[in-house]
Amino acid sequence: MTTSCENIEIMSKLRSFLNNGDVGRFRFWFQLAAFVFFIYGGYLYIDLGNSLPTFSCPFNADGKPGVCYVYAIQHQFHIPWGQIISWRGLGILTGFLTFLAWLLVFNKAWCGYACPLGTVQDWITKLRQKMGIAYSTYSEGGFEKLKKVKYILLVLLLLIPLGMSNSLLGLPKFSSDLSVAFCKLCPSRTVLPVFTGDLSQFHIDFSTRTSMVMTTLGLIVTGGFFVGAFVKKRFFCFFCPMSALHYLCNKFAFLRLTKDGSKCTRCGDCYRACDVRIKAIADDVESTNIVKDDCMMCFKCVAACPEKGALEVKFLNVPLYTSTDEGFIKRQQKYSEEEKS
Amino acid sequence: MSETPKNQPGQDRLARMQKTVKVHHAMEAKKALLVIEEEFPDNPEGMRYFYDKLRAYTEGKPFVPDGKKIVGTLCIHVPDEIIYAAGAVPVRLCSGAYASDQVGAEFMPAKSCPLIKSTLGKIYLDMIPDSVMIVNPTTCDQKRKFGEISGEFSDKFYMLEVPPTKDSEEAREYWQRVVKRFAKALEKATGTKITRKGMKAAISKVREAQAQYRRFHNLRKHPQPLIWGKDAFIVANTYFFDDIDQWTKALGWLNTELEGRIASGKSVGKPNSPRIIMSGSPSIFPNMKMPLLVEQLGAVIVADETCSSNRLLYDMVAADESYLYDMIPAVADRYLKPCTCPNFSPNTDRERKLIEMAKTFAADGVIYQAFSGCQLYEMESRRIGKVLESHGIPMLYLETDYSPDDTGQLSTRIEAFLESIKVRKRKGAVV
Numbered sequence: 001m002t003t004s005c006e007n008i009e010i011m012s013k014l015r016s017f018l019n020n021g022d023v024g025r026f027r028f029w030f031q032l033a034a035f036v037f038f039i040y041g042g043y044l045y046i047d048l049g050n051s052l053p054t055f056s057c058p059f060n061a062d063g064k065p066g067v068c069y070v071y072a073i074q075h076q077f078h079i080p081w082g083q084i085i086s087w088r089g090l091g092i093l094t095g096f097l098t099f100l101a102w103l104l105v106f107n108k109a110w111c112g113y114a115c116p117l118g119t120v121q122d123w124i125t126k127l128r129q130k131m132g133i134a135y136s137t138y139s140e141g142g143f144e145k146l147k148k149v150k151y152i153l154l155v156l157l158l159l160i161p162l163g164m165s166n167s168l169l170g171l172p173k174f175s176s177d178l179s180v181a182f183c184k185l186c187p188s189r190t191v192l193p194v195f196t197g198d199l200s201q202f203h204i205d206f207s208t209r210t211s212m213v214m215t216t217l218g219l220i221v222t223g224g225f226f227v228g229a230f231v232k233k234r235f236f237c238f239f240c241p242m243s244a245l246h247y248l249c250n251k252f253a254f255l256r257l258t259k260d261g262s263k264c265t266r267c268g269d270c271y272r273a274c275d276v277r278i279k280a281i282a283d284d285v286e287s288t289n290i291v292k293d294d295c296m297m298c299f300k301c302v303a304a305c306p307e308k309g310a311l312e313v314k315f316l317n318v319p320l321y322t323s324t325d326e327g328f329i330k331r332q333q334k335y336s337e338e339e340k341s
Numbered sequence: 342m343s344e345t346p347k348n349q350p351g352q353d354r355l356a357r358m359q360k361t362v363k364v365h366h367a368m369e370a371k372k373a374l375l376v377i378e379e380e381f382p383d384n385p386e387g388m389r390y391f392y393d394k395l396r397a398y399t400e401g402k403p404f405v406p407d408g409k410k411i412v413g414t415l416c417i418h419v420p421d422e423i424i425y426a427a428g429a430v431p432v433r434l435c436s437g438a439y440a441s442d443q444v445g446a447e448f449m450p451a452k453s454c455p456l457i458k459s460t461l462g463k464i465y466l467d468m469i470p471d472s473v474m475i476v477n478p479t480t481c482d483q484k485r486k487f488g489e490i491s492g493e494f495s496d497k498f499y500m501l502e503v504p505p506t507k508d509s510e511e512a513r514e515y516w517q518r519v520v521k522r523f524a525k526a527l528e529k530a531t532g533t534k535i536t537r538k539g540m541k542a543a544i545s546k547v548r549e550a551q552a553q554y555r556r557f558h559n560l561r562k563h564p565q566p567l568i569w570g571k572d573a574f575i576v577a578n579t580y581f582f583d584d585i586d587q588w589t590k591a592l593g594w595l596n597t598e599l600e601g602r603i604a605s606g607k608s609v610g611k612p613n614s615p616r617i618i619m620s621g622s623p624s625i626f627p628n629m630k631m632p633l634l635v636e637q638l639g640a641v642i643v644a645d646e647t648c649s650s651n652r653l654l655y656d657m658v659a660a661d662e663s664y665l666y667d668m669i670p671a672v673a674d675r676y677l678k679p680c681t682c683p684n685f686s687p688n689t690d691r692e693r694k695l696i697e698m699a700k701t702f703a704a705d706g707v708i709y710q711a712f713s714g715c716q717l718y719e720m721e722s723r724r725i726g727k728v729l730e731s732h733g734i735p736m737l738y739l740e741t742d743y744s745p746d747d748t749g750q751l752s753t754r755i756e757a758f759l760e761s762i763k764v765r766k767r768k769g770a771v772v
Contacts, residue, residue: 132537134666140510262697266690267679268513269659272671279510282678285693304659325559329552332659336545 018320020327022334023299027112031119038116039195041065051098053246054110055117057188063196068188069099070157070242074180077161100249107253108246111237111296117188118296121236124229125275136231143277147238147294154241157182177210184214187225187236233275238294247293256314257297261285263310270301270311281311303331358444359466363401365440366468366627370399373627380637381569383609385602387595388572391579395626398582401468410531413475415460416484417648418503418680420672422658423524425543425585428533433581434469435649436460437625439743441468448490449483454714455743456625457483464491470582474530476523478503480684481717499526507677507685520673540668544658550585553592554654560599561643562702565608567599570619570642571632577650578626610641615705615762617642618698620725622712623649628743631710634751640759644702646695647710648682656680683717691721692728699734705762707736708755714742735762 037046038056040063048056048066056066076092083089103110111118128135138146160181163174183189190201204219205211228235237243264285271282276294281301284290290311291297302311305323313321378384378392410429414421424431441462442455448465449458463469477488478501485500492498502519504512528534557576560567576595580588602608617640624632624647632642645651656679660671681691695707707729711718719740726736737758741747 129662129664132664134664135662262693262700265656265679265694267656268674269657272659272667272674273661283508300661304661306657306659325555328657328659329548329555332548332657333545333552335663336541336548 015319015322016324016326019322019324020330021321022331023303023321027298030113031122034114035116035119037065038114039063039192049098051095051102053099053102053242054115055186055188055192055242057116057186057192059183059189059201060193060196060198063193068242069095069245070186071180071183074157074161074182077158078165078179079162080165099245103246103249104252105254107249107255107297108243108291108295109255109297110246111240111243112298115296116192118234118237120191121229121234122275124226125233128230135233138232138277149239150241150244153182153239154244157241175208175210177208177214181214182241184218185221186218187222190218190222191225234296237276237296243296244293250291250293251289254316255297256289257291257295257299257302258288258312258314259284259290260310260312261287263307265307267306269304269306273300273304275300304328355466359468362438362440362444362462362466363468366438367400369439369627370396373629373633376633376637377571377575377629381571381609383569383607384572385568385595385598387591387598388568388575390591390594391572391575394579394583395575399627411470411472412527412530413469413472413497415476415488416478416480416503417653417682418478418480418676419476419501420520420523420676422540422543422547422672423520423527423535423669425546426535426540427524427527427531428539429473429527429531430585432470432472434460434463434475435581435623435625436463437578437628437649437743438463439628439745441466442743449487452714454483454622454712455628456623456712456715457487459743461487461491465494472497474499474527476501480682481715483714483716499523499530503684504677505684505686507680508687513674513677516677517670517673520676521669524669535665537663537665537668540665541663544660544668544672546585548657550580550589550592551654551657553589553596556596557592557599558644558651558655560596560603563603563608564703565606565612566610566614566616566641566643567602567608568595569609569636570617570645571629571636573642573645574624574629574632574650575626577653580654581625610636611639613763613766615640615759615766616703618695618702618704618707619645619647619710620695620707621647621710621718621722622715623647624710625649630743630745630748631708631739631741631751634748635708635755635759638752638755638759640755640762642708643704644698646681646691646698652681683721688721692725695725695729696732696734699729699732704734705766706758707734708758709736709738711738711740712742713740735765 038054039060042063042065046065050067050072051069052066053069056064056068058064058067058071072095076095079088159168160174160178162168164176164178167173193201203215205215225236266282268282271279274281275298276296278292278295280292281290299313299321302313302321302323305311306325306328308324309322311323312319374392374396411432412424412429413434414431415434419431421431435456436459438459442459444462444465445458448461475495475497476499477484479485479488480503488498488500501523504515506512524535561573576592617635619632619642635642656675658672658675660668681688681694698704699707709722709725711722722738726738729736737754739751739754741751
């Protein structure tokens with residue numbers, strides 16, 4: 001009896017320690033560690049395979065500890081129809097299942113905690129804040145349209161390699177210079193290798209017309225990435241086809257973000273904190289699973305919620321981090337004091 | 342406020358009215374405080390601070406917050422944080438005095454809301470602290486017209502445009518712009534520039550007060566009520582005009598005392614006293630008629646959903662980036678989004694809030710006060726009653742005003758309601 005009482009007491013102490021904690025600070029250090037891992041892990045001969053649900057970029061040739069699934073899937077879909085029912089088709093399937101397995105465990109937290117390109121954007125945001133420059137906002141209608149781009153990119157991502165091996169709708173096969181077309185545009189290719197001293201991706205390939213167009217576009221996108229990230233938080237993520245793929249596992253994943261609408265006052269403090277502007281986090285009082293397609297599971301919303309038990313992070317139904325008024329006040333007052341000193 | 346009111350018969354009459362209303366007001370306050378302090382057992386020691394503050398305030402003792410400028414506010418939509426950041430102190434002018442009610446009635450239809458009439462009367466008679474600005478949020482119809490009429494007596498009026506809805510992104514953006522403009526106007530009125538540091542300190546200062554208020558709020562959930570609801574109203578009412586740092590400290594002491602009550606097993610009311618939530622039109626001192634009646638008749642008000650108490654202090658600001666470009670919109674959001682004022686349509690948040698409150702405070706019923714003439718509360722009562730009923734929470738709707746005339750009739754109805762709750766409780770206990 002006494003031991004169970006003690007256990008309960010220890011558990012409640014642990015809970016309040018966690019709930020009073022600052023997930024933002026934890027995340028900052030976690031992201032830094034993940035960044036080091038995904039940029040330099042390869043030098044330690046780490047190889048996690050080629051189904052990683054995050055931008056572990058193959059163009060960072062020596063440093064990558066595994067390969068981004070978006071890169072892999074473009075290669076795998078470069079397949080003639082006839083070979084789909086074969087060992088190659090099986091490869092696609094196992095690759096996909098591995099990808100799902102990664103996702104199943106950490107859900108969209110790959111974006112908020114692991115993705116090196118996301119981390120770079122967060123650092124750019126920090127830089128903007130240090131300079132005291134205001135972020136810019138979206139108009140609601142425009143934003144809704146913008147968010148759809150990633151699904152279009154996802155479809156193209158799969159169609160282009162198929163169109164390289166097969167004739168789609170009677171069209172001639174696409175040039176093989178379109179190989180990994182998305183990667184040619186993705187800012188990871190240019191930005192991430194820089195951290196291992198490789199600036200070689202900053203060039204225009206004049207060998208063929210297609211290559212020239214793609215590499216030029218890639219450089220333009222890279223420019224847009226920096227400008228975008230500076231004025232808007234996580235700007236690139238709204239276009240990220242990986243983010244669209246992540247949404248597959250949303251309903252089954254072990255790591256979850258849940259909401260108890262009856263406890264929500266719809267004060268909007270969570271929406272203010274949300275870097276990807278998910279309005280439902282504040283307004284939706286019906287859904288329990290509150291992870292939307294743009295969510296990166298950074299859990300800033302939980303930290304910004306002043307209502308006890310309204311938002312909760314769970315792993316396999318075990319609460320890890322719950323919103324509380326006590327924790328909210330502690331964190332907010334700490335931010336205020338940091339400035340005073 | 343020093344200029345002579347225009348279009349008025351004569352200075353003599355005004356002076357006479359000022360004199361009588363002041364006397365009557367002081368009498369009302371004295372009477373209310375007598376009941377609050379003497380007729381209830383087990384008032385916490387820590388309440389003395391708040392009683393004394395109210396007494397001094399209603400006796401018209403000069404209110405000097407270390408020589409700072411005063412900004413009068415007339416609703417909970419006025420962002421206190423921005424006023425503090427502009428180097429001034431907010432004083433909420435909403436009045437609960439029956440004495441000035443009749444004075445206000447000279448300028449508004451007889452059936453108008455007593456809160457509006459009473460406040461208007463005080464403004465007309467110059468019974469308010471000398472303010473550099475009086476901020477009137479355009480919430481309900483009466484509030485808007487009241488603002489226009491009051492503008493005839495004072496050139497300090499500032500209309501703060503509150504949108505009639507809060508759910509849409511358009512309303513939110515509009516309100517943020519309104520608040521930004523208000524901040525500029527404040528800077529001009531006080532002569533102090535709002536800085537990043539000042540804003541941050543102001544948010545933190547108000548949050549400290551709210552942190553104590555939350556602690557107080559949570560203490561009231563205790564299964565054995567630790568404090569009377571009338572005292573909770575008094576605590577919040579004192580916040581209207583008190584020095585915020587002193588208020589926060591005093592509430593901290595009171596909270597500690599209440600926590601001590603948990604340890605010593607001391608509580609107010611009887612073990613079977615019905616636990617009541619007050620909702621609707623705000624009780625503002627000295628009009629404590631309703632909470633006092635309810636508790637004199639044997640219930641304990643464990644929570645409230647009114648703009649003179651809970652709604653005033655409960656919700657807190659959270660800025661994501663500590664710069665003016667984010668802090669001011671964050672403050673604006675706090676005064677719009679969670680607000681459950683019936684001037685917003687739709688106002689489903691109010692239903693959800695009451696249901697959740699009834700659950701977390703283990704309440705037995707809701708007493709819904711509507712001031713006659715306060716159309717929005719009157720009109721919302723039906724739906725609120727229905728929703729509460731569907732969750733098994735009985736509600737008593739009571740229409741009243743500032744006059745003491747209806748006390749007898751109200752007592753009968755409250756008594757019957759409380760009796761029915763007690764019967765329900767007994768039956769529940771048997772089953």
